[in-house]
Amino acid sequence: MFVHHMKYTYEWSLDVHSLSSSSSSTSMAGIEKSPVMLTKNNIKWHLYVDLRQVYRKTNQSFTVRLLLDELPKSDDNQILDIEFNVYLVAKDDITGHTRQLVVLYTTRLSPPVMINSNRTDIDTKNIVVVVDKELPFNDQMTDDNHQLVLYFELVYIEPRDQICQRIGTDLVDSLRTLMSSGDHSDVTLVVGSGGDGGDRQYSAHKCILSARSEFFRAMFANPMKESNDNRVIIDTADADVFDQLLEFIYTGSIGSGGGADIDPIAANRLLVCAEYYSLPDLKSICEHILSQTLTTGSAIDLLLFAIKYNARSLREKLIDYVANNYLEIELKSGHKLSDLFKTEPQLMQSIVHKIAKLNNIY
Template sequence: MAEHCKISAAIVAESEERSYAFKIDGYWKAKRLVKNGESVTSPPFCVGGHDWILRYYPKIFDLVTVFLVLDSADAKGVKAKVRFCLLDKDGVRVPSYTFQENVFRGKGSSGGGVGYSIKQEDLERSPHLIDDCFTIRCDVTVMKEFKGKENGQFVVVPSSDLHRHFGDFLKSGDGTDVTFQVDGKTFSAHRSVLAARSPVFKAQLFGAMKESSDDLIMVDDMEADVFTSLLHFIYTDSLPQMTREGDDVVAASHLLVAADRYDVQRLKLICEEKLCSHLDTDTVATSLVLAEQHSCHGLKEACLQFLASPANLEAMKASDGYVHLKSSCPSVLKELIARLLPAELKAAKDIVMAI
């Protein structure tokens, strides 16, 4: 991959924190030649006595992404604060950045995904892509552990239990001020919590057309179990446990629709990721319809790549979801057919897409 793209690094600041500016040279060639999900690696650099590298992914679907990766063979449990930002032509930070504290478990660890992403089209339209190059700055601070005694720390801070408190708050029903009726069942909740987590609930409960506290809000076209899971996520930022894997996949499909309806984006992405990881010939047609109808670009791409296999495509045609796919999303079938045609048949692809 090195012939497609080159990464050079220079120290731009050094104290307890080290800052590196990574110049990524050869954007357009890398975009064209490097496969989706493949990376280019920077030269190693040292911070806090540990070696690190930057992995640059020219395309993860429609994103340009960089990750910080621990590269020391004997390092374990390295705790670091990391910040990424895009630099303009004068070397000044562009406002958006990532700043978080992560534990890098060992060699090859990315600290649970410490990275920076920008949409390809946003980068290409920006003034920061200059002469086929752009620059990412990475600030790394390795945290030193202080232990006063041989037996360990003086103070151990427990993990956050905010989610448990909010979950108990929902279960208790204390202070609820809005009631929903869903599939014949009623649910009580707190307007402020719902509004904080969903812009749709915020508009419904606090906007110009807000419902009064005395109104029973009807939710149509949704099962009670799905609304229960939606409320659980809104209050706890987690999904309820499912008893069987099959139930988990079905629930993810219904929850994805609910998450899109109420614009709960993190829940939508969690459901989308779960469906991507459970694709098979029986579910791919239904998942492809969901992806098209609810603008799930990652799930759609996963389905189309799955169906690029002739055996998977043939088996999908025999599934119950195929008829639904044909009737509800014929444009997706055209896109699939166009993808399957050899590259040299561009005219045929254009004809298929124009039908």
């Protein structure tokens, strides 16, 4: 599915009767070339008419071409919907208005034309022939009140999924700017800065907080002190963690690599906040980060953490990890594993079942 989003039209008129074998517009007699037309990204187009066979009387036909004169430097694909027409137009001797129009040729290129600097049909002069058509010549073209008119229309089109992706990126950038600027904010979030007696304040927007977090939705929907004062004290996270949490609320992402640059300690703290503020997607990202850092020495502590904060995906991965490395984990964990089994008997059953399955006991 394509969407049209930028349109260009170009018309070129030729008085054929005034052309001669000593054509002054080009160095080759009988060849006429239009002025250049520039479109998006300074792509150059021109039209071309070859009347040499007519002038030499070797054939009563002429050739029209649409040429892509200079390709974009980018490797990005640009998709064009192109319509090309050739008319013979008769002008009124008195008014100069069109009194007759004959369609000599019309075409709409299908499929749409894709252009980029990697095309294989580029000649040594960096030219692509988009339309190349031989047409019959008739004597009317030499009348002084007739003009040969070449007209083409091109529309830049874009696949719908690319548009959606671009809109999504633009939306995220706009929301990040809104978060940073605090424009039109209606609530202040006050976060402790690590016990040094100071705090950090964030100008935020109730509608965005409510839309993204069930915790904030409930807070602002009820006549609570925070809702009335438009000031919320955040005592569950330090400022560094809350920076990332607020970024996720506004943009749906954390860090520069979608979470790839978040270290396990930060992911641990973020997961606690994500659970508290009802941000399940952020919680899932943190679970994935933590699941990539499993070791036999830390597995039981991380499993206890997953149970405490209801991190189900992380919990299941840890059960598999413990079952696969049971003897080493039991040796390193000391009494932690046995204590865990006492408080979580169902967990012990799950691990034993995994171990049995791995050893083909049943």
